[in-house]
Amino acid sequence: MSSLAPRPLTPSLRRLRALARAELTLLGRNRGVVSTALLAPLALPFSVRPALDQLDLEKQGISVGAAMFTASVGFAFLFAVYSALVNAYVARREELVLKRLRTGELTDTEILAGTALPALALGLAQALVLGVGCAVLLHAGAPRAPYLTLLGLVSGLVLSAALAALTASVTRTVESGQVTGLPLVFVSMTGSGIMFPTEVMPEKLASVCELLPLSPAIRLVRAGWTGHMSAHEALGALATALAWTVLAVFAVRRWFRWEPRR
Amino acid sequence: MHTDGHENAIEVTDLRRVYGGGFEAVRGITFSVARGEVFALLGTNGAGKTSTVELLEGLAAPAGGRVRVLGHDPHRERAAVRPRTGVMLQEGGFPAELTVAETARMWAGCTSHARPRDEVLDLVGLTSKAGVRVKQLSGGERRRLDLALALLGDPEVLFLDEPTTGLDAEGRRDTWELVRGLRDAGTTVLLTTHYLEEAEDLADRLAILHEGRIAASGTPAEVTAGRPSRMSFELPEGYFLGDLPPLADLGVCGHESDGRVVRLRTRELQRTATAVLAWAERTGVELRALDVRSASLEEAFLGIARAEEATA
Numbered sequence: 001m002s003s004l005a006p007r008p009l010t011p012s013l014r015r016l017r018a019l020a021r022a023e024l025t026l027l028g029r030n031r032g033v034v035s036t037a038l039l040a041p042l043a044l045p046f047s048v049r050p051a052l053d054q055l056d057l058e059k060q061g062i063s064v065g066a067a068m069f070t071a072s073v074g075f076a077f078l079f080a081v082y083s084a085l086v087n088a089y090v091a092r093r094e095e096l097v098l099k100r101l102r103t104g105e106l107t108d109t110e111i112l113a114g115t116a117l118p119a120l121a122l123g124l125a126q127a128l129v130l131g132v133g134c135a136v137l138l139h140a141g142a143p144r145a146p147y148l149t150l151l152g153l154v155s156g157l158v159l160s161a162a163l164a165a166l167t168a169s170v171t172r173t174v175e176s177g178q179v180t181g182l183p184l185v186f187v188s189m190t191g192s193g194i195m196f197p198t199e200v201m202p203e204k205l206a207s208v209c210e211l212l213p214l215s216p217a218i219r220l221v222r223a224g225w226t227g228h229m230s231a232h233e234a235l236g237a238l239a240t241a242l243a244w245t246v247l248a249v250f251a252v253r254r255w256f257r258w259e260p261r262r
Numbered sequence: 263m264h265t266d267g268h269e270n271a272i273e274v275t276d277l278r279r280v281y282g283g284g285f286e287a288v289r290g291i292t293f294s295v296a297r298g299e300v301f302a303l304l305g306t307n308g309a310g311k312t313s314t315v316e317l318l319e320g321l322a323a324p325a326g327g328r329v330r331v332l333g334h335d336p337h338r339e340r341a342a343v344r345p346r347t348g349v350m351l352q353e354g355g356f357p358a359e360l361t362v363a364e365t366a367r368m369w370a371g372c373t374s375h376a377r378p379r380d381e382v383l384d385l386v387g388l389t390s391k392a393g394v395r396v397k398q399l400s401g402g403e404r405r406r407l408d409l410a411l412a413l414l415g416d417p418e419v420l421f422l423d424e425p426t427t428g429l430d431a432e433g434r435r436d437t438w439e440l441v442r443g444l445r446d447a448g449t450t451v452l453l454t455t456h457y458l459e460e461a462e463d464l465a466d467r468l469a470i471l472h473e474g475r476i477a478a479s480g481t482p483a484e485v486t487a488g489r490p491s492r493m494s495f496e497l498p499e500g501y502f503l504g505d506l507p508p509l510a511d512l513g514v515c516g517h518e519s520d521g522r523v524v525r526l527r528t529r530e531l532q533r534t535a536t537a538v539l540a541w542a543e544r545t546g547v548e549l550r551a552l553d554v555r556s557a558s559l560e561e562a563f564l565g566i567a568r569a570e571e572a573t574a
Contacts, residue, residue, distance in 0.1 A: 030359070097355050100351060100356065105372055
């Protein structure tokens with residue numbers, strides 16, 4: 001190296017911000033994705049309310065407000081983050097944007113993270129608005145262990161983004177993304193405690209469903225509200241969420257496609 | 263200026279690239295590009311130009327051989343190489359819904375010591391399009407936006423994959439002018455093209471790729487040396503090839519004649535041309551469609567393709 005002082009390089013955060021800003025602009029210009037991402041988490045939980053009313057939730061110590069908040073957060077994971085990002089990753093790959101970004105200084109992780117940031121922020125904002133809404137409008141009261149809800153939110157958002165990248169790896173076009181994304185959406189809605197709590201399932205089925213990717217995040221979100229979770233259970237849920245995240249990140253690093261198939 | 267003491271900006275040794283299906287696109291090529299040099303990779307479509315450049319850009323790992331850009335492996339040591347290189351891909355790769363200015367802002371935010379955005383847009387003549395969405399740009403305008411972004415970080419090494427494809431004559435001349443300016447400022451440029459005059463005009467040295475191998479390389483003069491020059495003309499009615507003086511005496515090394523149209527190949531162009539014109543003057547014959555040209559890359563290029571066909 002010479003004695004010349006090296007010119008300072010762009011820090012990672014500045015690159016992330018630049019990419020996230022562009023992606024936010026694009027998100028704002030995609031009406032289809034925006035309306036699904038915004039409306040689904042707001043509207044769908046109210047459609048599950050009649051079903052919730054028929055379940056004997058009080059016996060499980062779950063208020064209707066807490067159940068609906070959980071459902072809304074689950075929909076935010078699935079629509080505002082997961083489906084929106086499958087769309088974004090595939091669209092950027094097919095436009096050769098990901099390939100172009102890789103010719104620059106961004107690392108692969110920065111490219112995936114920067115693209116995900118606006119959707120993650122949108123999901124988080126929705127959860128916060130919904131949380132306040134449920135607490136006030138449905139008299140659900142304040143969460144008893146907010147740190148558990150927060151842990152659940154963060155782990156669920158990160159895992160949703162990682163699973164979106166993984167789904168994008170096996171998705172050829174934006175249109176087919178609506179199909180390849182379905183399995184996780186369906187399995188999570190029914191099995192991960194989004195539409196109805198896993199507690200109302202037969203015990204054996206419930207213990208299997210607790211191992212599904214988004215189950216731990218949903219359990220943590222709800223337990224934060226009800227306060228019904230031992231430290232032991234919370235650690236178990238976190239470990240499951242972490243295991244899924246590590247698995248998804250590993251799979252993405254191994255199989256993510258940066259260019260369209262020829 | 264040079265911080266790591268490497269003579270060559272790019273060094274490629276026995277490079278190979280094999281695609282998933284087993285297709286071997288690059289079959290063991292070796293070349294180097296000195297600092298400040300403009301180097302052209304020439305070849306027909308499918309010759310392996312883009313496959314090679316992508317390995318130099320570090321977008322993929324080679325199946326065999328070695329690449330060094332500014333002394334580093336561009337694939338494994340991305341962080342060391344990328345701040346010092348600029349890349350123009352063969353095809354854009356910009357979100358269709360962003361404007362030109364938004365695209366440049368995004369790229370500037372991801373680039374160390376970026377030049378002012380307006381400066382590079384001005385450089386490629388896109389200032390008036392700053393507010394236009396990428397999807398509304400013409401093909402040529404997109405190429406120029408790509409070039410602007412490749413120049414944004416003031417790169418030491420610039421990769422241009424078919425920089426003028428899709429440009430009109432004026433745009434092509436502007437791009438050539440820009441590349442010459444960059445070379446004068448000390449930038450190393452590696453470009454691919456299938457326009458022979460582009461390589462002849464811009465490149466200090468070049469390599470002709472054919473089916474994944476280097477068929478010829480050197481300065482344009484070296485590559486064309488040994489290739490015959492050409493002379494062609496049309497004889498008036500009643501005259502035939504046989505009416506000319508003996509061809510061997512004119513220094514002609516090959517000929518074709520198609521009715522009254524005569525095509526001669528020669529390694530002594532001045533001698534051949536002088537003799538033919540003197541004969542025409544003497545006999546009072548007017549040669550129509552007279553065309554005299556030195557050995558060109560085109561000749562070399564076609565020669566390589568012909569040789570391949572002959573061995574096939």
